[in-house]
Amino acid sequence: MKIYDSGKIGLGLIFFIALVTFPFWVSIGGNKQMPELKMPDSAHECVESKEFMRTNHMRLLNQWRDSVVRENNYIYVSSTGKSYVKSLTKTCLNCHSSKEEFCERCHTYASVRPYCWSCHLESE
Amino acid sequence: MNNRRNFLKKLSAISVLGASSFSLLNKFSDNTSLAAVTSSSSEKNKVRWGMVVDMRKCKDDCELCIDACHQVHNVPDFENPKDQIKWIKKAPYPNLFPSKNHQYPSENVKSKPFLTFCNHCEHPPCVRVCPTKATFKKPDGIVEMDFHRCIGCRFCMAACPYGERSFNWRDSRSAIPNIDRSYPTRQRGVVEKCNFCSERLAKNQKPACVEVCPEKVLTFGNLNDPNSEIREILKSNQASVRKPELGAKPSVFYIL
Numbered sequence: 485m486k487i488y489d490s491g492k493i494g495l496g497l498i499f500f501i502a503l504v505t506f507p508f509w510v511s512i513g514g515n516k517q518m519p520e521l522k523m524p525d526s527a528h529e530c531v532e533s534k535e536f537m538r539t540n541h542m543r544l545l546n547q548w549r550d551s552v553v554r555e556n557n558y559i560y561v562s563s564t565g566k567s568y569v570k571s572l573t574k575t576c577l578n579c580h581s582s583k584e585e586f587c588e589r590c591h592t593y594a595s596v597r598p599y600c601w602s603c604h605l606e607s608e
Numbered sequence: 609m610n611n612r613r614n615f616l617k618k619l620s621a622i623s624v625l626g627a628s629s630f631s632l633l634n635k636f637s638d639n640t641s642l643a644a645v646t647s648s649s650s651e652k653n654k655v656r657w658g659m660v661v662d663m664r665k666c667k668d669d670c671e672l673c674i675d676a677c678h679q680v681h682n683v684p685d686f687e688n689p690k691d692q693i694k695w696i697k698k699a700p701y702p703n704l705f706p707s708k709n710h711q712y713p714s715e716n717v718k719s720k721p722f723l724t725f726c727n728h729c730e731h732p733p734c735v736r737v738c739p740t741k742a743t744f745k746k747p748d749g750i751v752e753m754d755f756h757r758c759i760g761c762r763f764c765m766a767a768c769p770y771g772e773r774s775f776n777w778r779d780s781r782s783a784i785p786n787i788d789r790s791y792p793t794r795q796r797g798v799v800e801k802c803n804f805c806s807e808r809l810a811k812n813q814k815p816a817c818v819e820v821c822p823e824k825v826l827t828f829g830n831l832n833d834p835n836s837e838i839r840e841i842l843k844s845n846q847a848s849v850r851k852p853e854l855g856a857k858p859s860v861f862y863i864l
């Protein structure tokens with residue numbers, strides 16, 4: 485069997501594969517470092533464990549939001565039995581005082597854009 | 609055997625069955641009727657927040673309550689009337705009480721600006737039309753907004769018979785004179801209105817407008833407590849609500 489224009493087709497195929505795999509080979513040897521977050525100096529424990537917060541902080545914040553807005557329930561009792569006020573700006577940012585150096589470093593790296601700050605305000 | 613006796617037996621059995629299924633159907637349709645759906649009310653709850661506005665005491669040129677409310681809730685101040693956002697405002701008598709108004713209104717209502725804000729209705733039409741449950745009724749009787757869920761369809765604005773809802777046509781932050789950083793602002797494209805200061809009630813504070821009024825025009829309290837101050841006032845005065853014929857049952861009462 486003879487393939488007509490096999491040279492052109494092969495060249496085209498190579499070009500196509502190179503184009504599709506562009507994001508993979510362009511990042512070889514690139515900067516793969518995780519963003520470094522600024523941890524608070526004053527506090528040493530979060531409302532829940534570090535691992536829990538890393539994977540579930542967005543769910544926790546959504547739960548807090550719904551229970552504050554809809555059920556008038558402002559107090560969160562953690563798994564260790566401590567009580568906290570359910571508030572992003574008053575509780576979370578009280579320790580993690582800079583959203584630029586904590587929230588946004590990770591969010592930019594992971595390319596997620598939560599819209600918290602289009603309404604909520606950082607205290608000065 | 610098809611004789612007369614058997615025929616009558618079958619006929620009576622069928623009619624008994626038919627009659628019983630009829631009453632059963634009635635029972636089901638009762639449960640799903642409109643009245644049953646909307647009567648999940650705060651009337652039976654411990655707390656139903658309400659307000660009495662004593663217009664006899666309100667000074668025409670005083671706007672302290674409006675300023676206080678708009679300050680604590682970061683309500684923007686736009687020039688263009690189409691963009692304006694108001695949680696509490698003053699409006700003429702015929703606008704508030706169109707069915708009470710007539711040719712010869714008394715002097716005390718004729719040219720007086722009336723205070724008006726969300727009525728926190730017992731049967732809020734805005735809540736019934738909201739497609740995302742962004743506006744909802746809390747067990748304490750407050751009709752609340754969840755700005756996270758609002759998609760800006762403005763059905764609630766069309767449904768509200770009192771015109772107490774405003775829409776954010778523009779970015780509000782640039783138009784807030786003194787921003788209060790402890791309370792959020794609103795995004796472009798959401799509806800907002802008075803929330804009876806839920807965030808202050810949670811801290812055992814009275815609503816900002818009530819607290820600031822020097823004339824004690826506004827009385828805030830629990831309508832479900834027969835011994836509360838608000839109920840005492842309603843007992844000893846003839847009060848009106850806006851558009852009672854609609855059956856929304858406002859929680860805001862006016863003494864004219």
